[in-house]
Amino acid sequence: MRALRSYADPHVAGVCLGLVLLACFALTGQGLGASGAFASVVSGVVGAVSPETAVNSAYFRSYLQDGSPWTAWLVVEIIGVLIGAATSAALAGRIRLTFARSTRPSAARLFAGVSGGILMGIGAALARGCTSGLALSGGAMLSVGAWVFMVALFLAGFLSAPLIRRLWP
Amino acid sequence: MNNLLIAGGVGVAFGWALECAGLGDPPKLAGQFYLRDFTVLKVMLSAMLTAMLGVFWGGRLGMFNPAAFYVPETHLLPQLVGGLVFGLGFVLSGLCPGTSCVALASGRIEGAATMLGLFTGLLLVGLAFPSIEPFYRSTPQGPLTLQRLTGLPFGVMVALVTVVALSVLAWISKREAAR
Numbered sequence: 001m002r003a004l005r006s007y008a009d010p011h012v013a014g015v016c017l018g019l020v021l022l023a024c025f026a027l028t029g030q031g032l033g034a035s036g037a038f039a040s041v042v043s044g045v046v047g048a049v050s051p052e053t054a055v056n057s058a059y060f061r062s063y064l065q066d067g068s069p070w071t072a073w074l075v076v077e078i079i080g081v082l083i084g085a086a087t088s089a090a091l092a093g094r095i096r097l098t099f100a101r102s103t104r105p106s107a108a109r110l111f112a113g114v115s116g117g118i119l120m121g122i123g124a125a126l127a128r129g130c131t132s133g134l135a136l137s138g139g140a141m142l143s144v145g146a147w148v149f150m151v152a153l154f155l156a157g158f159l160s161a162p163l164i165r166r167l168w169p
Numbered sequence: 170m171n172n173l174l175i176a177g178g179v180g181v182a183f184g185w186a187l188e189c190a191g192l193g194d195p196p197k198l199a200g201q202f203y204l205r206d207f208t209v210l211k212v213m214l215s216a217m218l219t220a221m222l223g224v225f226w227g228g229r230l231g232m233f234n235p236a237a238f239y240v241p242e243t244h245l246l247p248q249l250v251g252g253l254v255f256g257l258g259f260v261l262s263g264l265c266p267g268t269s270c271v272a273l274a275s276g277r278i279e280g281a282a283t284m285l286g287l288f289t290g291l292l293l294v295g296l297a298f299p300s301i302e303p304f305y306r307s308t309p310q311g312p313l314t315l316q317r318l319t320g321l322p323f324g325v326m327v328a329l330v331t332v333v334a335l336s337v338l339a340w341i342s343k344r345e346a347a348r
Contacts, residue, residue, distance in 0.1 A: 010211035011338075013190030017212060018219025020182045025224060026232070027175050030239040032183055034267035035287070042291045059298040073176045080180020081187070081267065082274045088188040089275035097276040100195045100263070105278070113195075113279045116262025117269070117286015118293070120255050124266060125294035126305060127251025129241060131265040132183075134248075136213060138241040140220035142315040142326060145243030152252025153259065160257050161202035168199035168263050 005093045021137060028073075031137025035124035037078035044069035059125070074133075100168075112167055184271055193271035195263030195279050202260050207341045214334045225327045240312040247305055262286065 007013075021032055043063035047054040054060040063069050089095040099105055124130040127149045129138065135153065138146025190212045191197050200206030228235035259265055262283040264272055269287065272280030294301065316326040 007191035007208075008189040010190055010208045011215045013186055014212040014215025015219045017183070017186040017190070018216035018223065020179060020186055021216060021220040022223035022227070023182075024179045025220070025235075025238050026227065027179070028172070029237055032179070032267075034265070034270070035291070038266060038284075038287045039291050039295075042288055042295060046292070046295065053296070057295050057298040058302060059295040071173065073172065076173045076176035077180035077183070078267075078270055080177040080182075081184035081270050082180075083177075084181035084184030085188040085193060085271040085274035086184075087181070088185040089193070092189075094188075095276050098278070100272075100277050100279050109195075109279060110282045113262040113264070113282030114286040114289070116258040116260070116264070117283040117288075118290040119258030119261065119286075120266060120283075121258075121287040121290020121292075122294055123251040123253070123255030123258060123290075124287075125251070125291055126301075127248040127255065128244070130255065130267070131213075131259075132267040134241055136217055136220075137239075140217045140224065141238060141240045142221070142330065143241045143243060144310065144313040144315060144318055145241055145245070145248045147315065148243070148245060149248045149252040149255070152249050153256040156253040156256025157202040157260050161199075161260050164260060165203065167261070168196045 018140075021140060025137075031133060031140070032077070033074045033129065033133030033137070034078060034081075035121070035130035036133055037072070037074040038121065039063055039125065040069040040072040040075050109167060112164075183267070184274065187268055187271045188275060192268045193275045193277060193280070195272065195277065197263075198265070198268060199260060199263035207345070211338065211341065214338055218331060218334050221327060221330065225323065240314060243310040243313040244306070245308040245310060247307065258286075258290075 024030070024032055040063045043054065043060040046060050047064050054064060069075070086095065120130065127134055134146050135150040139150055187193065191208055192212065197206050197208055201209035224235045224238065227233055264280060264283045266287055269280045269283035273284060316323050319326065
């Protein structure tokens with residue numbers, strides 16, 4: 001099996017990411033995001049399947065009030081992320097349909113992936129953002145809430161990691 | 170329309186940078202929490218430092234007005250609890266919302282599992298929102314910043330955060346060199 005080509009230096013990639021974030025602020029006045037796009041899509045689906053449910057929840061309503069949730073700024077940005085990541089991986093010879101560092105599926109890892117996603121969905125909704133929109137973008141603007149979120153995230157991560165050690169070798 | 174073109178372009182660059190850093194690979198992200206791989210902290214701190222210094226100096230040089238940039242609303246308790254729940258989920262899936270898209274785009278099937286979970290988690294919050302809402306709206310502080318909280322000038326706060334972030338990055342490279 002052909003080895004995957006190595007990644008860029010994390011500091012260089014980080015500075016590039018910071019410049020993308022800075023350009024985003026300069027061009028639009030707001031930062032990057034990710035969980036908001038997921039929330040828009042969920043609200044769009046709920047609004048289409050059961051409009052009554054959407055109206056009864058201020059959370060869904062907040063994503064449906066400014067035009068179509070399908071063309072929200074963050075949704076288009078995340079479609080860009082998928083395209084950019086796929087292009088970069090393809091050009092570097094890193095694209096390959098597989099499971100992480102394994103050719104066979106692991107039920108435990110897939111279960112952990114889904115449950116981790118559920119927890120992050122709940123956490124991001126409560127905090128009003130995720131690692132991109134709150135921790136990184138808000139952190140760069142020195143938001144107190146962003147720093148509280150970032151410290152809590154790493155604290156929970158470092159404390160819980162020893163309990164689930166065998167999952168990601 | 171123009172706005173959505175910018176959204177797409179920014180997204181492509183964002184996804185490109187995350188993929189180049191290796192942040193589409195769950196073992197690499199999870200490795201941060203086992204102190205085995207410091208890519209996550211290195212990328213996050215370098216990116217945040219670059220953007221923060223860019224915002225500060227761009228404002229000083231009159232290239233734009235940083236006071237018009239969006240600062241998230243602070244709600245202390247929900248953001249503290251949200252961060253704790255999010256951190257646990259991050260270790261479990263080895264991905265965050267943005268990097269789950271990067272993982273899927275580069276063919277890692279675990280990315281799709283995490284994305285499915287994210288949709289489910291947000292759906293649960295949306296459905297239960299009437300009972301969660303009082304907690305969600307508790308402890309509001311408005312768009313509070315560290316400089317307003319401490320009363321320090323913007324430039325001093327930027328310098329302090331720079332020193333702390335550079336110290337952490339230096340500590341990481343010293344630790345890696347010792348191995």
